Amino acid sequence: MTDINQKLDPPPYKIKVVEPIKKTTRKERKRLLEEAGYNFFNIAAENIYIDLLTDSGTSAMSDYQWAGLMLGDESYAQCKNFFNLQSVVQDITGYKFVIPTHQGRSAENLICYALNLDDTKVTVSNQFFDTTRANIEISGAKAYDFVIPEAFQPSLIHNFKGNLNTGALEDYIQNEGDVSLIVVTVTNNAGGGQPVSLANIIEVSRIAKMNKIPFFLDAARFAENAYFIKLREKEYQNNSPKEIASMMFSNSDGCMVSAKKDGLVNIGGFIALNDEQIYRRIKERMTVIEGFPTYGGLAGRDLEAIARGLTEVIREDYLEYRHQQLEYLGKGLEKGGVPFIKPVGGHSINLDVKSFLPNIPQSEFPAWALTIALYEYYGIRAAELGSVAFARKQDDGKWIFPELEQVRLAIPRRVYSQEHLNYVIDSVLDLYKHRADITGMKIVYDPGVLRHFTARFSPLG
Ligand SMILES: Cc1ncc(COP(=O)(O)O)c(C=O)c1O
Incomplete structure (x- = not known):
């Protein structure tokens, strides 16, 4: 089992090909967010520093x-x-x-x-x-x-x-x-x-x-x-x-x-x-x-x-390292008291947003607000699994909100190193310290079906 005070064991592979990633400034990201209607699906991937949107189709091949x-x-x-x-x-x-x-x-x-x-x-x-x-x-x-x-x-x-x-x-x-x-x-x-x-x-x-x-x-x-x-x-x-x-x-x-x-x-x-x-x-x-x-x-x-x-x-050394990466990330977040779904999952850490941002009601999309803050401050893209994606309007017009309000940090396979994970840990810990600065969001364009892909937002407050 990984001990967070230790470094991660080295991965059971070495790097032969690299893909450059670009750092942007917070000022640039604020502009990009505004242009994107505060929807991270509208942000060009080249402007993402660490992309944890999904583990699907994002693996590095050998x-x-x-x-x-x-x-x-x-x-x-x-x-x-x-x-x-x-x-x-x-x-x-x-x-x-x-x-x-x-x-x-x-x-x-x-x-x-x-x-x-x-x-x-x-x-x-x-x-x-x-x-x-x-x-x-x-x-x-x-x-x-x-x-x-x-x-x-x-x-x-x-x-x-x-x-x-x-x-x-x-x-x-x-x-x-x-x-x-x-x-x-x-x-x-x-x-x-x-x-x-x-x-x-x-x-x-x-x-x-x-x-x-x-x-x-x-x-x-x-x-x-x-x-x-x-x-x-x-x-x-x-x-x-x-x-x-x-x-x-x-x-x-x-x-x-x-x-x-x-x-x-x-x-x-x-x-x-x-x-x-x-x-x-x-x-x-x-x-x-x-x-x-x-x-x-x-x-x-x-x-x-x-x-x-x-x-x-299916190789054990690969799976062991994969598991250790997730555990390492989880222990790093736990050290700063960041609330997430326990125990750590197989491909993602899911932040528990009701505990992370208890003052933002689900009607103001706290998980979405958290993903926007992660991008604005640190250039990290994560997925919202909360009231934007899963709230449902009943026939009487009343909204039913999902039981769990989550932000998913999905870890692509064989893509990110321990240094990248350290950056993610530091960023989320920093955001958690400053969580009182995060405000809710309102939807200004709602397409209805699968709205998280194309909805547009503006920050409240
Ligand atoms: C459990 C599960 N089943 C099915 C799918 C759908 O697969 P695909 O995106 O290849 O269509 C996904 C995709 O994320 C998944 O996580």
Whole structure:
């Protein structure tokens, strides 16, 4: 375990290619913010100093992956890179059928189609990620989150805050009726990258089998989840992350994967499963919306990069360092008393904004205000997971605000060094000291749907 008084261990890789980043002045950033309508999605990436907006598609690829790009076989059908990807995915997951997709959300869309989801159907998850929920809801089906209640207590330490509440799932099946799909998201992105235990996956599997419900993993961060299991579930401490990942997959019917996270690539995804009928349905649809089933909307070279990324992400030395980086960041923030969701997640630190800025009501978008301050003062871009993204207007016009108001500092894989993390720690500690200076925001343009991407704001006060 990392001790914050010590330095981080050196990463298990060295740097061969660098990408310059630019420092701007606070005066420049104030102007940029004004021009951007105080929406960090409108700020040119070249004006961001440290970009913690997302860990998705932002990984640094290895020399082995870049070399693989040169081996891209761009044949339309049956390219050799597909077979390389298929064999790596089969080796890790144990599933028979592998279908590449251009990213995670198209994998979700294809699963919804293949399972014939419609407005008579109900689906359940620990917590659906936004795109999974959107794909299910577009089909007409209901999407219910059954994450354990501990997930909503930011300062509570719990080893597996991403677990699905299996008691609630069984009650639902007994009392309310059929469920057409169960999805366990590993790790739980909507809940701050919190892991799911193998015991929980096994119990969900038992319930799913007993009730003949298809059970899929949304496995974008399967390797990070496997490493948490190794650290926190005693029975598996002597298993390798790859063996643990295989156990996760062998207890579910299939997976849909955005390879932009634990595939260590900038684009790509896949589905893997055993059921031949579902596989055939996916292939039918696939050709219409993604491309021939052996390339799935990707170039042959992209398939190769995913195949190689998957062999690297599951290595224990890589996962250990990745985990230590997050722990290091968490301990650094904890030293200054900064409130965040405990314990530290697998890919992000999620600041608990209700405690960070208790005087700003949710109607004045405190998490958004915090992200703006992080950019204005330090050039850091983070993501708002609060009242801008998640508040909902009821039919009577009243706003319902989300239970948690969060700012997510997502750490791209193999991108930032300890010095960058130190800069982030110092910046957040400094901002926390001066938190009384932060004021709320008001929305001056609200597009309605997915408003966080395009809304415009002005600072209050
Ligand atoms: C858990 C989870 N599932 C699915 C997706 C969607 O993947 P993509 O962005 O590749 O479409 C994401 C993206 O962040 C995710 O975190």
